[in-house]
Amino acid sequence: MNAYRVSFPRVARAEGGKLITLRSTWAVLSVTAVITVGLAVAINANVYRRPGAEVSSGALTAQTFLGVDVVCLILGVFGILMITGEFGSGLIRATFAAVPRRVPVLLAKAVALVLVAFPATLAACIVAMIAGEALLPAGPPADIPVRALFGAAAAPVALALIGLGIGALVRHTAAAITVYVLTMLVLPAILQPALPEDLADDVVRYVPIAAAQAMYAVDTGNPFPMLAPGTAVLTVAAWTVLTLAAGAVMLRHRDP
Amino acid sequence: MIEVRELTKRFGATIAVDGLSFTVRPGRVTGFLGPNGAGKSTTMRMIVGLDRPDAGDATVGGRPYRTHPAPLCAVGALLEGRAVHRGRTARQHLLGLARTHGIPARRVAAVLALAGLTEVADRRAGGFSLGMSQRLGVASALLGDPAVVILDEPVNGLDPDGVLWIRTLLKDLAAQGRTVLVSSHLMSETAVTADHLLIVGAGRLLADVGVEELIARAGANRCVVRSPDADRLHPALIAAGATVTRPEPDSLVVEGLAAEEIGTAAAANHAVLYELTPHRASLEQAYMDLTRGWVRFGEKKVAA
Numbered sequence: 001m002n003a004y005r006v007s008f009p010r011v012a013r014a015e016g017g018k019l020i021t022l023r024s025t026w027a028v029l030s031v032t033a034v035i036t037v038g039l040a041v042a043i044n045a046n047v048y049r050r051p052g053a054e055v056s057s058g059a060l061t062a063q064t065f066l067g068v069d070v071v072c073l074i075l076g077v078f079g080i081l082m083i084t085g086e087f088g089s090g091l092i093r094a095t096f097a098a099v100p101r102r103v104p105v106l107l108a109k110a111v112a113l114v115l116v117a118f119p120a121t122l123a124a125c126i127v128a129m130i131a132g133e134a135l136l137p138a139g140p141p142a143d144i145p146v147r148a149l150f151g152a153a154a155a156p157v158a159l160a161l162i163g164l165g166i167g168a169l170v171r172h173t174a175a176a177i178t179v180y181v182l183t184m185l186v187l188p189a190i191l192q193p194a195l196p197e198d199l200a201d202d203v204v205r206y207v208p209i210a211a212a213q214a215m216y217a218v219d220t221g222n223p224f225p226m227l228a229p230g231t232a233v234l235t236v237a238a239w240t241v242l243t244l245a246a247g248a249v250m251l252r253h254r255d256p
Numbered sequence: 257m258i259e260v261r262e263l264t265k266r267f268g269a270t271i272a273v274d275g276l277s278f279t280v281r282p283g284r285v286t287g288f289l290g291p292n293g294a295g296k297s298t299t300m301r302m303i304v305g306l307d308r309p310d311a312g313d314a315t316v317g318g319r320p321y322r323t324h325p326a327p328l329c330a331v332g333a334l335l336e337g338r339a340v341h342r343g344r345t346a347r348q349h350l351l352g353l354a355r356t357h358g359i360p361a362r363r364v365a366a367v368l369a370l371a372g373l374t375e376v377a378d379r380r381a382g383g384f385s386l387g388m389s390q391r392l393g394v395a396s397a398l399l400g401d402p403a404v405v406i407l408d409e410p411v412n413g414l415d416p417d418g419v420l421w422i423r424t425l426l427k428d429l430a431a432q433g434r435t436v437l438v439s440s441h442l443m444s445e446t447a448v449t450a451d452h453l454l455i456v457g458a459g460r461l462l463a464d465v466g467v468e469e470l471i472a473r474a475g476a477n478r479c480v481v482r483s484p485d486a487d488r489l490h491p492a493l494i495a496a497g498a499t500v501t502r503p504e505p506d507s508l509v510v511e512g513l514a515a516e517e518i519g520t521a522a523a524a525n526h527a528v529l530y531e532l533t534p535h536r537a538s539l540e541q542a543y544m545d546l547t548r549g550w551v552r553f554g555e556k557k558v559a560a
Contacts, residue, residue: 004357004400005325014355021348022341085341091349093306094339094396097331098356100305100322255307 008104015108019082019116028078029117032071032156033124039067040128044135053137058218060142064132065125065152065216072212075117075156076180079163082109083247084173092256103248106168110161110244117160122153144218147229151215154233159184159212161240168247184209201225211235257282257435258303258404262312265298265459272298274459275312280437282403285430287450287467288439289543295459296439297336300408304333316404328357328400334393334407342382346373346392349381353396363399371395372421386413394425404435411445423449447539457547470542479515481508481522482531489527496521506530 019025043063047053083106086092099105129144136142163180170176188207192200204210205227214232227235258280265273273295280286288296301307303314305321313320316331324330340349350364368377371391376384381392390413397405407426411419426449430436440446446453453470455463463470483489486506493500498513510518515534522529 004329004359006327006356007358010358011356014352017348017355018341018344018352021345021352022343024343089341090337090339091341092339093335093337094353096306097304097333097335098328098353100324100327255301 006099006101006104008108011099011104011108012111014098015105016112016115019109019112024081025078025116028074029120032074033120033127035070035074036065036067036121036124037127037131039070040064041131041135044132048135048137055136055140055142057142057144060132060136061144061148061216061218064128064144065148067128068125068152068156068216069213071121071124071156072159072209073181073184075121075160076163076184077177078117079113079160080167080176080180081173082113082164083167084171084176087171087256088173096256102251106164106244106248106251109164113160113164114157118153118157121156122150125149125153128152148216148218151217151229151233155212155215155236158236158240159208162208162243165240165243165245165247169243169250183207206235208236208239211239257318258314258316258406258437259318260299260303260312260314263299263302263309263314264311265295265302265307266310271459273302273309276456276459276461277312278454278461278464280404280435280454281452282435283430283433284451285426285436285438285449286452286454287446288437288454288456289443289446290439290441290456290462291547292441293458294441294456296441296456297408299456300333300335300406300437300439303406304331304335306335326357326400328353328359329402330400331404331406332397332400332402333405334390334397334410336408338389339396340381340384340389340392343380345378345380346384346395347377349392350396350399354399357400359399363401367395367398370398387415387418390414391418394422402434405429405437407436407438409439409441411440411442419445443540443543455543455546463546467539470546471539473542477511477514478535479510479513479518480531480533480535481510481518481529482506483508483522483527483529485522485525485527488525489522492521492525492527493518 043066047063086095095105096102126149129149133143166179167176170179188204188210191204191207195203205214205225211227211232214226215229215236217226219226261277263273263276264271276299290296298307302309303316303321321327321331346368347364350367351361354364368374371394373388373391373395376388384392390410394407394410397407410422414422426436426438438449447467450467452466453463454461465473484506486502486508490500490502490508493508493510493513496513496517499511501509503509515532519532
């Protein structure tokens with residue numbers, strides 16, 4: 001009996017097991033793969049069917065990973081449900097009784113989320129990339145940079161982690177999804193007109209969703225300036241750490 | 257062993273638990289009794305670290321629950337309400353808890369068998385009846401083979417078989433030397449299993465007594481006596497020091513004398529007895545007297 005004790009690897013294994021024993025996990029990951037690959041095929045096929053379509057790495061990357069924008073929203077909700085589902089069902093009491101320090105549970109969920117979701121998004125993005133490149137018309141070549149591929153696979157997982165943090169902060173599924181949608185979609189749309197013109201672009205490109213998109217974009221001289229890929233990764237990482245840390249503090253201090 | 261010292265918890269303006277102190281000893285079943293809203297569940301949640309006390313502290317086996325390296329082995333708790341994701345099977349649910357401690361799958365199978373859930377172990381918990389959910393809750397409480405078992409209203413929703421199972425289980429756990437704390441608002445249920453009682457009302461401790469002692473404290477035992485010679489017997493019993501009421505001409509209700517003494521007094525007075533029935537005060541009456549008394553006399557009874 002003395003061999004039994006709580007350790008972080010064990011909590012992470014437990015959370016991984018909990019995640020993969022839910023049907024909804026596989027349903028969500030399947031849907032995201034279908035959306036990623038399906039939109040990449042449909043959009044590239046449409047664009048390149050037209051004669052004289054522009055062929056560039058930037059355009060190809062944007063067309064191939066357009067579906068990732070949708071996946072970012074879906075996985076965000078997935079991250080939220082990983083923890084608000086436990087508050088809703090009351091399971092969180094059993095979980096915290098087993099791991100009364102609580103914070104390791106949140107970190108273990110984050111680890112489990114990355115280990116389960118990232119291989120799935122990466123696989124879907126690789127298939128999307130292969131399909132996109134195969135649909136290119138004959139002529140000058142174009143390709144998707146490897147860093148955009150990994151960015152496209154990682155960005156939705158990072159937003160899922162932000163969702164997990166918001167879920168730990170807000171606890172109620174509907175409220176957490178509302179907060180997530182407001183932060184991701186409404187906030188940037190409001191900031192743009194609300195801020196002085198010379199400031200707006202500088203601020204808006206640092207919001208989570210814009211920084212996440214910059215991780216899988218190739219600069220095309222678009223009028224809306226995106227963050228450089230390296231800065232984008234750091235910005236998204238900062239948002240992720242900040243949200244999870246806030247969630248961890250809340251879990252410690254508020255009774256379930 | 258559970259030790260609770262000056263435990264206090266407020267929810268806004270209301271005090272759920274108000275300076276509660278008690279010790280729960282191993283080797284016996286301790287019933288935790290009180291009307292709904294008396295603070296039983298909140299106290300149990302504080303013992304296992306789910307609620308933070310506003311003042312005071314609770315220790316299990318000499319240390320706060322949170323500091324145990326293997327909390328599930330220190331305390332197994334069944335708390336109020338469901339604590340299961342509907343989409344997972346009973347076995348998956350228990351494995352999710354077991355893995356945090358490195359508890360092997362064969363222990364999960366063992367507690368499923370103990371709870372009588374082996375046949376439904378691989379069914380989704382969302383389809384479980386209230387009784388099956390309670391059994392799953394008990395199974396998860398026993399997962400770590402804990403030294404202390406805390407069960408909040410465990411018979412809720414159980415069928416008669418389940419109630420009998422819980423009673424036997426509680427006695428077995430105590431006989432194995434474990435500390436067993438079981439809450440209930442039903443005195444009749446607690447009377448069957450508990451050896452010792454903690455009675456609370458409005459977040460305060462009203463009594464910390466053995467079951468036998470509480471019954472004894474509930475007031476004098478009564479005997480119902482039926483006799484055609486009641487006219488002669490009545491004054492004789494009063495002379496012997498009893499308090500006697502006479503609901504019917506041939507019937508006496510005697511307090512303050514044992515049945516043996518009444519029989520002897522009857523023989524001495526050549527009174528024929530048709531009936532001599534001792535009535536012990538029930539635990540239910542004792543409980544009602546106690547909580548009623550507390551409400552009426554406030555602090556005085558708490559000190560008693």
